[in-house]
Amino acid sequence: MYTMSREQWWDFASEGTRTGKLATVRANGAPHVAPIWFLLNEQDGYDEIIFNTGAETVKGKALRRDPRFSLCVDDDTPPFSYVVFQAEAVLSEDLDESLLWATRLAARYMGEERAEAYGKRNAVPGEYLVRGRITKVLAQGDIAD
Template sequence: MAELSDRVVEFLSAGTRTGMLGYVAADGRPLVAPVWFVVDDGQLVFNTGRDTSKGRAIKRDSRVVICVDDPHPPYSFVQVQGVATLTDDAQDVLDIATRAGARYMGADRAEEFGRRNAVDGELVVRVHPTKVISGLDITA
């Protein structure tokens, strides 16, 4: 397994950058979808529904990739290739949904988004890095 360096964690955790999740459809097509995520214990973690395209695909094939970029000078990106694990533990789902809500919607709305996104059928996806590719401050 690969590790996220402190600098990569700092980049991934800054602001409200959305992760672009790459995964494989049942028929083999590559798909990409945006996800709100948090970094937790060296993993990228997000919520999704069990019956969504993402949820079904990850259950079928746990290999995923998340790419996060900063499209402003000096331009940066991080690509995390990994293996995803799924859980429907209610407390874990609520914790990650609340933390993502705080990150993307603000601390004052964290609980609201946590409750909204921690309903029956929601999952926590933990991406365990196997390879990390980064280009930080590319034009600096």
């Protein structure tokens, strides 16, 4: 087992179509976890997690109420590795910015040939672009070695 460097966890989390498991807290204090498509981005000297969610989803409401969230990305095959991010969200309803990122997200998860269609589907009124500034990272590789 080893602790991943920034370069290692960045590459690990960005590999292929790994989804993230987003953890937020409901208004009644209950935990909520949901799988999401995400991208990592470096912005003005800090790292961020970018994804879309509906404003009226459990995720959207939770992030509007409390911008803190965690995101887990893992490899469920031996020898097993994972990254857990803590971050603080900034929510945007800017449709131009949303279209740019929704298209990039779609390219990662659906392929370049379908990216434009999925980007347009997800960059609409009622959808948030979430930019989560990463505040803490726990990243372990080859846990079973």
